[in-house]
Amino acid sequence: ENGLWQKSSSTIWACLSCCGRAKEISIVLCFSKPDLHECQGPMHSKKYEPPDSRRLVAYQSREDAAAGKQCHCTALEIVGRVITVSPQLFDMNFLTCLHMSNNRLKHLPREVRNLSNLTFLDLSNNVLEDLPREIGDCVTLRELHLRSNRLRELPPEMGRLFLLIKLTLDNNRFIQEYPSQGSNHEAQPVQTYLLNNLQVANQPPPRPWKALHLPPEAGFIGSGEKFSVMSYNILSDKYATRSLYGYCPTWALEWSFRRDLIFKEITMTSADIICLQEVETEPFTVFFQPKLSNMGYDHIFMQKTRAKTMPESESKHVDGCAIFFRRSRFRLIQRYTMDFCQLAMAQAEGSSDMLNRVMPKDNVGIAALLEVKGLSGQLRAAPSPPDILVANAHVTWDPEFCDVKLIQTMLMVRELEGIVAEAIRERQRNPALGVHQIPVVLCCDLNSQPDSSVVNFLINGEVPLDHPDLKDREYSGYLAREAKVKAADKGASKSSAASSDKIAHKFQLSSVFDGDNLFPFTNKTYDFCDVIDYIFHTSGFMQTRNYLSAPDSFWIKENRIIGFPHPHYPSDHIPLAAEFELCIKTNSPAPTGGRPGSRGRAG
Numbered sequence: 001e002n003g004l005w006q007k008s009s010s011t012i013w014a015c016l017s018c019c020g021r022a023k024e025i026s027i028v029l030c031f032s033k034p035d036l037h038e039c040q041g042p043m044h045s046k047k048y049e050p051p052d053s054r055r056l057v058a059y060q061s062r063e064d065a066a067a068g069k070q071c072h073c074t075a076l077e078i079v080g081r082v083i084t085v086s087p088q089l090f091d092m093n094f095l096t097c098l099h100m101s102n103n104r105l106k107h108l109p110r111e112v113r114n115l116s117n118l119t120f121l122d123l124s125n126n127v128l129e130d131l132p133r134e135i136g137d138c139v140t141l142r143e144l145h146l147r148s149n150r151l152r153e154l155p156p157e158m159g160r161l162f163l164l165i166k167l168t169l170d171n172n173r174f175i176q177e178y179p180s181q182g183s184n185h186e187a188q189p190v191q192t193y194l195l196n197n198l199q200v201a202n203q204p205p206p207r208p209w210k211a212l213h214l215p216p217e218a219g220f221i222g223s224g225e226k227f228s229v230m231s232y233n234i235l236s237d238k239y240a241t242r243s244l245y246g247y248c249p250t251w252a253l254e255w256s257f258r259r260d261l262i263f264k265e266i267t268m269t270s271a272d273i274i275c276l277q278e279v280e281t282e283p284f285t286v287f288f289q290p291k292l293s294n295m296g297y298d299h300i301f302m303q304k305t306r307a308k309t310m311p312e313s314e315s316k317h318v319d320g321c322a323i324f325f326r327r328s329r330f331r332l333i334q335r336y337t338m339d340f341c342q343l344a345m346a347q348a349e350g351s352s353d354m355l356n357r358v359m360p361k362d363n364v365g366i367a368a369l370l371e372v373k374g375l376s377g378q379l380r381a382a383p384s385p386p387d388i389l390v391a392n393a394h395v396t397w398d399p400e401f402c403d404v405k406l407i408q409t410m411l412m413v414r415e416l417e418g419i420v421a422e423a424i425r426e427r428q429r430n431p432a433l434g435v436h437q438i439p440v441v442l443c444c445d446l447n448s449q450p451d452s453s454v455v456n457f458l459i460n461g462e463v464p465l466d467h468p469d470l471k472d473r474e475y476s477g478y479l480a481r482e483a484k485v486k487a488a489d490k491g492a493s494k495s496s497a498a499s500s501d502k503i504a505h506k507f508q509l510s511s512v513f514d515g516d517n518l519f520p521f522t523n524k525t526y527d528f529c530d531v532i533d534y535i536f537h538t539s540g541f542m543q544t545r546n547y548l549s550a551p552d553s554f555w556i557k558e559n560r561i562i563g564f565p566h567p568h569y570p571s572d573h574i575p576l577a578a579e580f581e582l583c584i585k586t587n588s589p590a591p592t593g594g595r596p597g598s599r600g601r602a603g
Helices: 062-066 087-091 110-114 133-137 156-160 188-196 255-269 281-294 305-309 340-346 352-358 377-381 399-426 431-437 453-460 476-487 553-558
Strands: 013-017 075-079 097-099 120-122 143-145 166-168 209-211 220-233 273-280 297-303 319-326 330-339 364-372 387-394 440-445 462-464 502-504 509-511 523-525 528-530 533-538 542-548 576-585 600-602
Touching: 087 110, 110 133, 133 156, 156 188, 220 255, 220 377, 220 387, 220 440, 220 533, 220 542, 255 281, 273 281, 273 387, 273 440, 281 297, 281 319, 297 330, 297 364, 319 330, 319 364, 319 387, 330 340, 330 387, 330 399, 340 352, 340 399, 352 399, 364 399, 377 576, 387 399, 399 431, 399 440, 399 453, 399 476, 453 462, 453 509, 453 533, 476 502, 533 542, 533 576
Parallel strands: 013 075, 075 097, 097 120, 120 143, 143 166, 220 273, 387 440
Antiparallel strands: 209 542, 220 576, 273 319, 297 319, 330 364, 330 600, 364 387, 440 533, 462 502, 509 533, 523 528, 542 576
């Protein structure tokens, strides 16, 4: 009577019945919409609970209605031998459950695609002759009941319903045989079959390079010497599974398919330096290393530390980080490894969570000190060839371990500071120019978004000791030591002076993809789409000139791309690339010091 529904202990149902043979029914109900945040979110992690078959109905009292109480309707049932339904029905995008069984429906409107939160759809016992291809956009569906209709075929777009658990198809008029579903009407065999036979979208437009017309920083001039860098998490084969990426065809997850597409991405970018994450040892050895070597690249590589405890038959599947560099442009001076597990053990005194939380994560990073070859322009007359330090790292992924991500990043930065300080001594550079005289490029999958403590630490140069990511964790010994060192180091960060309540670093880092250049995402899956991959660089002696633009957003929207991997995108990450120009300093700065750090070194 009041148009409002009361929430009972079970699902709330709006039940609209129609007596007689209605030709069309328009549904206009007045009830409050639910909070869509309750309906949306990572579906992989949500346990699906089928709707209550009893379909209990409870009405709101006049008193509650008069008091202004609101309630939510997320389920709807339509009964009464209905022949057609108005497209307006599908404007109710808050519905999670829709029962339209036991009617006389011949066609389902294409507007069904608007029900973006629908998990249960029952169309049984109608006279449906076909289904619209748009039903494939209802990707939240967990149950779809189509028994006892007149269907002759299923649209291949139903293969996009990768979350579907139950699919009932019996008593139809199919002209082809679909895979057996078993007695439980399992959806996966049919869904996989349809997805593998779904027509692939047209090729995405090329990603053009975009120029950044930025003047050199004060006190520097451009040298004309440029080089390009690529960073790419290629998605390890052991992670490329149907359970994680059910929206991707099986054949497009096969390593034999993905590796060729990955290599095509690498060669199209044609970067002078290539940093890869999640490279398994065997593919590195038998595929990437020989192919890129033939194209003129040298390399360094490091597995995750778990490989040390495994037999060779298993360790070859452990992934790690690789750096390739064009040998015509660079000479390897020194290779460095960063084993975050070992670094955590070395800093465990007075910090129990170094052992409990950081050490069990076997993430790694590597760095290559490179001498630039084949100089031209003003650098040709320099007394010695310039050096650059290229680092590549992969930080732990788990969102429950934000503290570990930050600690791993701190450990990495300390190692890089020590590497640069050591290089200045051993390469007999001018100590008065400090760490900034050796340009640093940092490519990484940080598994952290742009507003995270990890990214803020790298860009702003410091993080407070009482940061929420570190609060209630036992890192006091490590943090106190680091803060004490930095409090005595005057140029430790971009701030005027470091203080003992902060951890700071010396590098003045900038992100290539920041501000107006910030991408909408670097990692795109069904339930996650954001920036977690980065290319950082130090300021002054190096500046970004060009960068590879983001994937075409119109193509993604037009083709209703659920996520990556995809037949056109072989990883859940996209490759990043940028071109840098080395710069020359025109005046002399105040002297700054350097502190060598402990690191693994290989000749």
